Amino acid sequence: MKISVVGSGYVGLVSGACFASLGNQVTCVDIDEKKIALLKKGVLPIYEPGLEEIVKDNIKNGNLSFTTDLASAVKKTDVIFIAVGTPPRPNGEADLSYVEDVAQTIAKQINGYKVVVEKSTVPVQTGEWIEKTLRRYAKKGAQFDVASNPEFLREGSAVQDFMNPDRVVLGVSSKKAKEVLNDLYKPLKCPMVFTDIKSAEIIKHASNSFLAMKISFINAISRICELAGADVEQVANGMGLDRRIGKNFLNAGIGFGGFCFPKDLSAFIRISEKLGYDFQLLKAVENINEEQKRMFIRKIEEALWNINGKTIGILGLAFKPNTDDMRFAPSLDIIAALQEMGAKIKAYDPHSMEKAKEMIKGITYCEDSYSVCKKSDCLVILTEWNEFKDLDLEKVKKLLNQPAIVDGRNIYDPVKMKELNFRYFSIGRPY
Numbered sequence: 520m521k522i523s524v525v526g527s528g529y530v531g532l533v534s535g536a537c538f539a540s541l542g543n544q545v546t547c548v549d550i551d552e553k554k555i556a557l558l559k560k561g562v563l564p565i566y567e568p569g570l571e572e573i574v575k576d577n578i579k580n581g582n583l584s585f586t587t588d589l590a591s592a593v594k595k596t597d598v599i600f601i602a603v604g605t606p607p608r609p610n611g612e613a614d615l616s617y618v619e620d621v622a623q624t625i626a627k628q629i630n631g632y633k634v635v636v637e638k639s640t641v642p643v644q645t646g647e648w649i650e651k652t653l654r655r656y657a658k659k660g661a662q663f664d665v666a667s668n669p670e671f672l673r674e675g676s677a678v679q680d681f682m683n684p685d686r687v688v689l690g691v692s693s694k695k696a697k698e699v700l701n702d703l704y705k706p707l708k709c710p711m712v713f714t715d716i717k718s719a720e721i722i723k724h725a726s727n728s729f730l731a732m733k734i735s736f737i738n739a740i741s742r743i744c745e746l747a748g749a750d751v752e753q754v755a756n757g758m759g760l761d762r763r764i765g766k767n768f769l770n771a772g773i774g775f776g777g778f779c780f781p782k783d784l785s786a787f788i789r790i791s792e793k794l795g796y797d798f799q800l801l802k803a804v805e806n807i808n809e810e811q812k813r814m815f816i817r818k819i820e821e822a823l824w825n826i827n828g829k830t831i832g833i834l835g836l837a838f839k840p841n842t843d844d845m846r847f848a849p850s851l852d853i854i855a856a857l858q859e860m861g862a863k864i865k866a867y868d869p870h871s872m873e874k875a876k877e878m879i880k881g882i883t884y885c886e887d888s889y890s891v892c893k894k895s896d897c898l899v900i901l902t903e904w905n906e907f908k909d910l911d912l913e914k915v916k917k918l919l920n921q922p923a924i925v926d927g928r929n930i931y932d933p934v935k936m937k938e939l940n941f942r943y944f945s946i947g948r949p950y
């Protein structure tokens with residue numbers, strides 16, 4: 520099939536490259552000229568395991584190309600995926616102006632039957648707006664269908680997730696669009712869930728909100744564990760073995776971040792409000808998440824007494840391991856709060872430092888974990904990269920001014936930390 524994917528970010532680039540590797544002719548489009556120039560040379564603007572290889576292979580075999588010219592991409596393709604950003608507005612609503620811009624341009628280029636697919640995460644009823652926009656700007660009699668195909672890949676394992684999804688959700692309004700999308704996804708051999716467009720839109724917001732709720736739930740349980748002297752890891756294990764609950768997303772920590780959960784949660788709350796429903800449950804999920812970061816700062820105070828003038832070493836800046844994505848990472852809020860309180864910050868992250876340097880100023884970026892530890896008054900873990908789990912803790916102890924670790928991801932065994940004579944603070948564990 521001839522496909523264009525508009526927006527070549529984490530979702531668009533991964534989807535485009537994976538569709539190409541399934542044998543389709545894919546044109547990835549972006550307005551960012553620098554990004555497209557790099558991609559044409561096979562240089563990736565993001566870190567995502569396994570992606571570089573398939574991008575390079577498919578450029579080479581002619582299945583994948585890049586352009587900033589959306590108009591010509593639309594003319595020569597039959598299926599057009601919209602995968603541009605839908606960032607939050609200050610009031611939490613999704614900003615759909617990029618989606619509208621793209622829909623207007625697509626409309627003017629329709630020169631035969633096209634399926635226009637929303638892949639970006641959008642509030643329910645966006646499909647209707649895309650349809651209206653296409654009708655308004657396209658030539659009379661233009662043939663197209665709008666469809667919704669929300670994406671569920673996770674940064675850090677995006678290629679693997681795209682190629683092996685639990686399910687593909689396809690919101691369609693015609694038999695023709697259903698057939699086209701069915702053929703496109705058939706090679707993945709996974710369950711395909713065909714729905715109406717609005718239900719598909721809600722499936723995405725509801726799924727992300729549910730996962731965020733699981734995280735806030737276990738974080739709330741971690742507070743109870745701390746107050747009562749129980750161990751949240753044991754509780755999560757005991758709960759998670761129940762197949763109705765499942766063990767994923769039951770890791771207590773410093774709260775969720777990233778480009779999806781915080782913005783999708785607030786967008787879902789806002790769209791519910793607009794429709795006339797006050798989604799109080801999700802408001803509580805948001806509040807618990809914010810409280811978790813404040814609680815973590817209190818743990819650092821517990822370790823250091825006064826934060827003013829102390830040097831705090833931070834390991835991990837990305838919102839989760841195996842990604843360079845810093846958008847809405849908890850590290851942003853935590854570091855800002857510590858700076859406000861007068862701390863000097865040293866930090867290291869294996870892949871996100873380039874992006875972090877644009878977003879966090881006034882801190883010292885170190886070249887490895889041990890440089891962070893050197894003469895710091897305490898070590899703070901914000902992302903659970905594997906390399907932090909394997910640190911030589913005796914060496915860490917010698918380098919630190921005092922043996923204090925505040926671990927926001929529970930990566931070390933508290934019993935071992937005690938044996939090593941660390942003052943060790945973690946989440947929801949009574950040691």
Ligand code: NAD
Pocket residue numbers: 525526527528529530531548549550551554589602603604605617620621638639640641670671672673674778779
């Ligand atoms: P991103 O910021 O990495 O990529 C978006 C891209 O769109 C950027 O490269 C930007 O330059 C481009 N763009 C903006 N306006 C454009 C226009 N008019 N024409 C062409 N390109 C344009 O964002 P992302 O993380 O890939 O997310 C995209 C969408 O997918 C969002 O709605 C997001 O919620 C959703 N989503 C993201 C993830 C994820 O893990 N990142 C997972 C599932 C769904």
